[in-house]
Amino acid sequence: MNTSNLMSRLLAPCVLAFSLAACSPSGSDSQAGKTLNIAFFGDNTILVSVDPFQVYWLEHRVLLRNIAESLTDQDPETGKIIPWLAKSWEISDDALTYTFHLRDNVTFSNGERFDAKAVKTAFDSNKALATELPATFGATYLAGFDHAEVLDEFTVKLVLAQPNAGFLQATSTTNLAILAPASYLLSVKERSLGKIIGTGPFVLASYTPEVGAHLTKRKGYAWASANMKNQGEAHLDAVDVTYIPEESVRNGLFLQGKADILWPRNPFSEVDLKLLQSKGATIQSRSLPGPSLNLFPNTRGGRVLADKQVRLAVQKAIDRKSYASTVYNAEFAVVDGIFDVTTPYFKSQGAKLAYDPAGAEHLLDSAGWTKGADGYRQKDGKRLSLTYNVMQAETAGDVLLQDQLRKVGIEVKLSVVTRAEWVANNSAGNYDLTISYMTRADPIILQTILDPRTANSSTVATNIFEPHVLERAKGLFDAGITATQSAQRATAYGDLQDLLIDEGSAFPVYERVWQAATSPKVKNFRWTAEGFALLGDIEVGTP
Numbered sequence: 001m002n003t004s005n006l007m008s009r010l011l012a013p014c015v016l017a018f019s020l021a022a023c024s025p026s027g028s029d030s031q032a033g034k035t036l037n038i039a040f041f042g043d044n045t046i047l048v049s050v051d052p053f054q055v056y057w058l059e060h061r062v063l064l065r066n067i068a069e070s071l072t073d074q075d076p077e078t079g080k081i082i083p084w085l086a087k088s089w090e091i092s093d094d095a096l097t098y099t100f101h102l103r104d105n106v107t108f109s110n111g112e113r114f115d116a117k118a119v120k121t122a123f124d125s126n127k128a129l130a131t132e133l134p135a136t137f138g139a140t141y142l143a144g145f146d147h148a149e150v151l152d153e154f155t156v157k158l159v160l161a162q163p164n165a166g167f168l169q170a171t172s173t174t175n176l177a178i179l180a181p182a183s184y185l186l187s188v189k190e191r192s193l194g195k196i197i198g199t200g201p202f203v204l205a206s207y208t209p210e211v212g213a214h215l216t217k218r219k220g221y222a223w224a225s226a227n228m229k230n231q232g233e234a235h236l237d238a239v240d241v242t243y244i245p246e247e248s249v250r251n252g253l254f255l256q257g258k259a260d261i262l263w264p265r266n267p268f269s270e271v272d273l274k275l276l277q278s279k280g281a282t283i284q285s286r287s288l289p290g291p292s293l294n295l296f297p298n299t300r301g302g303r304v305l306a307d308k309q310v311r312l313a314v315q316k317a318i319d320r321k322s323y324a325s326t327v328y329n330a331e332f333a334v335v336d337g338i339f340d341v342t343t344p345y346f347k348s349q350g351a352k353l354a355y356d357p358a359g360a361e362h363l364l365d366s367a368g369w370t371k372g373a374d375g376y377r378q379k380d381g382k383r384l385s386l387t388y389n390v391m392q393a394e395t396a397g398d399v400l401l402q403d404q405l406r407k408v409g410i411e412v413k414l415s416v417v418t419r420a421e422w423v424a425n426n427s428a429g430n431y432d433l434t435i436s437y438m439t440r441a442d443p444i445i446l447q448t449i450l451d452p453r454t455a456n457s458s459t460v461a462t463n464i465f466e467p468h469v470l471e472r473a474k475g476l477f478d479a480g481i482t483a484t485q486s487a488q489r490a491t492a493y494g495d496l497q498d499l500l501i502d503e504g505s506a507f508p509v510y511e512r513v514w515q516a517a518t519s520p521k522v523k524n525f526r527w528t529a530e531g532f533a534l535l536g537d538i539e540v541g542t543p
Helices: 027-031 058-065 116-132 137-142 181-185 188-192 247-255 270-278 308-317 320-328 357-366 396-406 419-428 443-450 458-464 467-482 486-502
Strands: 035-040 072-074 081-083 086-091 097-102 145-152 155-160 202-208 212-217 238-243 261-263 282-287 293-297 377-379 385-391 411-417 433-435 507-510 513-518
Touching: 035 247, 058 238, 081 086, 097 116, 116 137, 116 145, 116 155, 116 181, 247 261, 247 270, 270 282, 293 458, 308 357, 308 396, 320 396, 320 507, 385 396, 385 419, 385 433, 396 411, 396 507, 411 419, 419 458, 443 458, 443 467, 443 486, 467 486
Parallel strands: 035 238, 035 261, 385 411
Antiparallel strands: 072 081, 086 097, 097 155, 145 155, 202 212, 212 238, 261 513, 282 513, 293 433, 293 507
8 A cells, every 4th residue: 555644654754954965865966957856755664675566665656757667658648558668569359469569769778778688578577576476566567477579679579378458558557667687687675775777767876765866867868758748868967855754844845945846645734735835836736546545344254344234324424525625625636436536447436425424324223223322323232333443543534534433323443553463453354444555547456455366465355345246346357357448348347336336345535646746946747647757857947
């Protein structure tokens, strides 16, 4: 999961008295030339890796998108897959063979030529790593891949052993970016710590975990995808990144003019928005593709959410509009379905997600849960109580959700646990509500969460569904992954989204909006389909 609600207290901050340059791995030299300074949310101390295939942390993926490039790209507005390092491709009728025709003018930053052999090396190396370490984040993107064949110098065929309708989109992602063959001669750990060689407009000069990174311009770059307005060398000479988990420190650096982009994990509060905008900042916003923030029920082991009426009551008791405006701000997007709106094949569920406390009360009455003098509902001498494990600390959103369900008589027990305890409780089924999500601009990512056959946690995935609902869900997952036509995918994933809401198998809570504040001197900030930024387009001038 990519959320500061779960991770924000894991990392130590830089001290406010230090300047951004003092926190930066490149020191005072970071101010030389046209340098962009980014103050990011804290680094990941659990899954430290800037290797594209292993990378997990959103902030790392922003950097990598500008260092290592992919066979294809994805239009952020339409979701359409477009050429990049591959100028064209064909897909066999059975969707098992993908033949890519490569550009012949591309080189890696170490001078190696980008060609069919380099692509084969990358995919074969990634498959070997996925076999050795199946939990590697990129493994889900490589699902079904069997082998690569070099047809000629600039033509490569990627062969799947089983259908994967999301494979073409996977070739556009940061996780399947192509590194130079020399990178794959290094150890997994070396690549994780920054020994990576790509074809992008920037080179990773240094990466220091929990501190920052330094990127430098790639001379002679000339093969950007159509998503880039600047088709040549980057306007910037360098990019300095600092990882700062402490919100007040990040904000202070930005307001002092020591950071050009302020990029937290959580959206800005109303107070911060007004302050930043009063200083001339532009707020850049985009919903992250993939599932919205959903709560998932445990329907097994005789738990109360095994009752569909109780699940549907929970669905009606959540006031999503108030959640968005209270936790974030009055203009914040209200969640509208299982997926965020930037996800291809998103289907609105807004009408079914309307706040209806009276309807929730009626369902609970029908299910035999009666309100006691304390306002909570009881049945057979037991209180209607749900356990929700939260990692590290409860948030304002957690408390608000607890209050909303209390109004219809449902108790939510917020149990603050460590990350290890949270994982153990999920594995053992010791919860009533849990969360899980991943960021990817294709609905197939939901299978990594909800399909017990492929999910990161088969226990959580199994617990979400009543047995008969699980079989229906599996059928829709199979229909989606084996579809060869867009219309077939739209039907399968649309039906799946309907099923999850109609059965109360997922409770969307909020749209996962990512925001960054850019100073008045930052020009041409634009989002990618994955929710990252094209740093090669950015210019830093005078306000």
